[in-house]
Amino acid sequence: MTTTGLTPRSSIWRSRRFHDAIVAYAFILPWVIGFILFVGGPIIASFVLSFFRWKMIAPPRFYGLTHYISMVTTDELFRISIWVTFKFVLISVPIGQVLALGLALLLNQRIRLLGFWRSAFYLPAVVSGVAGSVIWVWMYHAELGIVNNGLEMMGLEGRNWLFDREVVLGSLIVKSLWNVGIPMVIYLAALQGLPQQLYEAADIDGAGEVSKFFSITLPMLSPAIFFNVVMGIIASVQTFAEPYVMTGGGPDNATLFLGLHLYKNAFSFLKMGYASAMAWIMFLLIFGLTVFQFRLAGRWVYYEGGER
Amino acid sequence: MVVGNETVPTTERLGSERYTRPSRMRTHLLGNRFQTGLVRLLVIYALLILAAFLFLLPFYWMLNTALKPSNQVFTLPPTWIPKPVMWSNFITAFTMQYETDPPVYTYAINTMIVSVNGVVSTIFSSALVAYAFARLEFPGKNVIFLGILSTLMIPFAVVMVPQFIIWQRLGWLDTLWPLMIPHWFGSAWNIFLLRQFFMTIPREYDEAAYLDGASRWHIFIRVILPLSKPALGAVAVFAFVFFWNDFLGPLIILSTPENFTLTLFLANFSVAYRGTPWHLYMAAALIIILPCLILFFFSQNAFLKGITVTDMKG
Numbered sequence: 338m339t340t341t342g343l344t345p346r347s348s349i350w351r352s353r354r355f356h357d358a359i360v361a362y363a364f365i366l367p368w369v370i371g372f373i374l375f376v377g378g379p380i381i382a383s384f385v386l387s388f389f390r391w392k393m394i395a396p397p398r399f400y401g402l403t404h405y406i407s408m409v410t411t412d413e414l415f416r417i418s419i420w421v422t423f424k425f426v427l428i429s430v431p432i433g434q435v436l437a438l439g440l441a442l443l444l445n446q447r448i449r450l451l452g453f454w455r456s457a458f459y460l461p462a463v464v465s466g467v468a469g470s471v472i473w474v475w476m477y478h479a480e481l482g483i484v485n486n487g488l489e490m491m492g493l494e495g496r497n498w499l500f501d502r503e504v505v506l507g508s509l510i511v512k513s514l515w516n517v518g519i520p521m522v523i524y525l526a527a528l529q530g531l532p533q534q535l536y537e538a539a540d541i542d543g544a545g546e547v548s549k550f551f552s553i554t555l556p557m558l559s560p561a562i563f564f565n566v567v568m569g570i571i572a573s574v575q576t577f578a579e580p581y582v583m584t585g586g587g588p589d590n591a592t593l594f595l596g597l598h599l600y601k602n603a604f605s606f607l608k609m610g611y612a613s614a615m616a617w618i619m620f621l622l623i624f625g626l627t628v629f630q631f632r633l634a635g636r637w638v639y640y641e642g643g644e645r
Numbered sequence: 646m647v648v649g650n651e652t653v654p655t656t657e658r659l660g661s662e663r664y665t666r667p668s669r670m671r672t673h674l675l676g677n678r679f680q681t682g683l684v685r686l687l688v689i690y691a692l693l694i695l696a697a698f699l700f701l702l703p704f705y706w707m708l709n710t711a712l713k714p715s716n717q718v719f720t721l722p723p724t725w726i727p728k729p730v731m732w733s734n735f736i737t738a739f740t741m742q743y744e745t746d747p748p749v750y751t752y753a754i755n756t757m758i759v760s761v762n763g764v765v766s767t768i769f770s771s772a773l774v775a776y777a778f779a780r781l782e783f784p785g786k787n788v789i790f791l792g793i794l795s796t797l798m799i800p801f802a803v804v805m806v807p808q809f810i811i812w813q814r815l816g817w818l819d820t821l822w823p824l825m826i827p828h829w830f831g832s833a834w835n836i837f838l839l840r841q842f843f844m845t846i847p848r849e850y851d852e853a854a855y856l857d858g859a860s861r862w863h864i865f866i867r868v869i870l871p872l873s874k875p876a877l878g879a880v881a882v883f884a885f886v887f888f889w890n891d892f893l894g895p896l897i898i899l900s901t902p903e904n905f906t907l908t909l910f911l912a913n914f915s916v917a918y919r920g921t922p923w924h925l926y927m928a929a930a931l932i933i934i935l936p937c938l939i940l941f942f943f944s945q946n947a948f949l950k951g952i953t954v955t956d957m958k959g
Contacts, residue, residue, distance in 0.1 A: 367773060386806065459948070463886050464934045616800065
């Protein structure tokens with residue numbers, strides 16, 4: 338025991354701190370347990386499994402890198418599924434973001450019935466992937482669907498939207514655009530938080546609407562754009578319900594998404610090892626695209642008051 | 646300007662920010678500005694109406710078909726208003742049975758069990774974890790928090806196969822447990838959202854309770870949770886929609902129709918009923934999305950706040 342007057346206080350402080358740390362660990366314990374059982378453990382298991390051939394019936398057999406090699410050499414469907422997924426992500430994410438931002442800009446004008454318009458655009462976001470897909474299957478129906486009948490009314494010729502390999506991926510992309518509600522609301526909130534002084538200053542400088550949009554609105558929105566693009570990519574790489582319900586991957590594998598190919602290998606053919614290897618490729622794809630986004634972000638994302 | 650008095654409020658409402666400022670050419674510009682303002686207004690409303698039409702058309706098409714008598718589904722060109730309106734389609738869709746399958750409300754009950762469990766357990770566990778990150782100091786805090794956030798990148802596909810094997814070994818496949826237990830341990834996204842919200846609650850509330858001798862647990866239960874009702878509500882509505890709509894989880898776990906959830910039932914519908922009765926299919930789809938639609942209409946603010954509670958400046 339020392340004799341300085343500060344010691345009792347600091348030891349109380351230290352014991353409170355120690356006590357807090359114990360409590361904190363107790364509080365985060367649920368997440369730690371859940372992580373080990375349902376995320377961390379399975380990730381390691383999936384990685385190990387990807388080097389084994391295992392069809393659930395016979396015991397697993399070591400397979401080395403064979404799964405990863407056969408992905409690029411023999412499994413043509415894997416290459417197709419990567420290509421389909423890439424095309425979908427590269428087209429649907431940018432168009433979706435432009436649409437979400439466009440709708441948010443419309444809602445940010447001084448308009449009447451804001452609640453109605455906002456609800457109309459947001460509503461599809463609460464509809465499940467399966468129910469939404471079922472509705473769109475019916476929309477796209479070749480003879481009875483509203484899409485073809487609507488086109489016919491306008492004197493245009495329809496297509497068999499879900500059974501024509503040339504247009505089927507486009508049909509799924511259009512369906513995905515229906516679900517832009519969440520990024521739209523994020524853009525709207527970001528727009529409403531923009532400082533008005535910047536626009537007033539631009540007005541004094543005589544800036545037009547277009548130049549105000551590109552030199553104020555867009556840079557100020559860049560954190561929101563960045564967030565939405567990253568989340569959009571993570572979600573769309575994993576697209577599953579839409580191809581499962583609407584096309585089953587067809588016609589002619591034109592909508593065989595990576596998620597669907599993986600699901601079929603795991604649960605139709607029970608190739609657990611191979612499916613795990615593909616899951617890791619999907620993980621690396623998401624990881625790579627996300628890291629790429631973060632790298633790119635330094636160049637175009639503007640953080641107000643941030644050092645970047 | 647004949648309509649000078651009228652133009653003032655109108656242009657102002659259109660967002661012509663410069664209007665009120667004196668300008669050399671003010672009188673000259675006023676009429677011009679009114680015209681561009683009017684054009685702008687027309688364009689905005691035209692775009693809004695077009696977009697709303699396109700976004701609501703699928704809902705209308707579903708409702709229209711769901712209310713048609715079966716023979717009208719196949720008439721060409723399709724009719725825009727069902728006559729007579731068959732409200733009974735909903736009852737048929739809700740009670741119909743395919744061969745030995747259970748009626749649809751069995752799936753609704755299963756879905757409800759999974760969703761309610763999911764909402765209650767994920768909120769409570771996520772809030773507990775979030776509280777530790779918002780208020781307590783402990784070694785490794787930042788690293789663990791980053792770890793939690795990085796799990797957002799992990800696709801379900803990576804953990805799907807090992808999880809499936811765990812449940813198979815436990816003999817719990819084809820039960821609802823695998824769809825419930827994993828959510829007792831918090832979810833990364835909800836932990837993040839709730840931490841952000843807890844950090845906005847002034848620390849004085851904690852300190853006051855602490856000086857009164859309350860434990861951290863009591864502060865969490867009695868102070869933080871009651872003050873966080875809006876955030877908890879926002880997380881709850883999102884969680885409900887997520888669990889209600891989940892598809893891949895039930896798809897890999899459940900195999901007998903008695904245990905199906907609504908999304909599984911709907912995905913299997915056209916397979917089970919050959920020659921798809923579209924009017925019943927759409928009625929079933931509508932029944933399935935209705936709880937989420939109702940939830941949205943009654944808690945719009947929670948939905949809108951829930952998304953934007955995050956500080957996106959990171």
